[in-house]
Amino acid sequence: DVKVTQSSRYLVKRTGEKVFLECVQDMDHENMFWYRQDPGLGLRLIYFSYDVKMKEKGDIPEGYSVSREKKERFSLILESASTNQTSMYLCASSLFTGGKETQYFGPGTRLLVL
């Protein structure tokens, strides 16, 4: 069964703090993704990775960085949290199939930056 887990369901941080969001998948998927979801704006892709140590910018990478040191783990880093980064953060993974990749989502982390 597909399993994507995220380190926290809820997180409260202060402005300026460095924030780490962790995502782990156990399906040996090559591809991993970080999204944020905000009311009225839908799902927006922050960063994604096709392989270990590889990363690609998504649509809204500003203010974020990522790390993928192991295949199963993809971390999202907020270098200096700001209030406009309050959001629901969703991690997803998929197996490379040459155009039929199905993404499976983790439970999400709801981040509040005060």
Next chain:
Amino acid sequence: QKEVEQNSGPLSVPEGAIASLNCTYSDRGSQSFFWYRQYSGKSPELIMFIYSNGDKEDGRFTAQLNKASQYVSLLIRDSQPSDSATYLCAMYSGNTGKLIFGQGTTLQVKP
């Protein structure tokens, strides 16, 4: 023009009726389409994927793809209150390797 468009709704149907959710897309080269269901406060959950023109059925759900007209739809038969959720349509972009999501349609099934 957005790459994937959905009517945000809400779409309200009575229990037991057929709910029809529609999605249009702009990339003619897209080959893969997905429907996700998202309950309030939860993450998206895959319901169905469809790659070929025509219909694909899975239980009470039927996905329909018409590549010539560039639309994909999801039919939910015998709608239940538990089907009340936001339904996200997504298209795989071969150019970018990304999944492009629509804004989602909120479905309300009234008992």
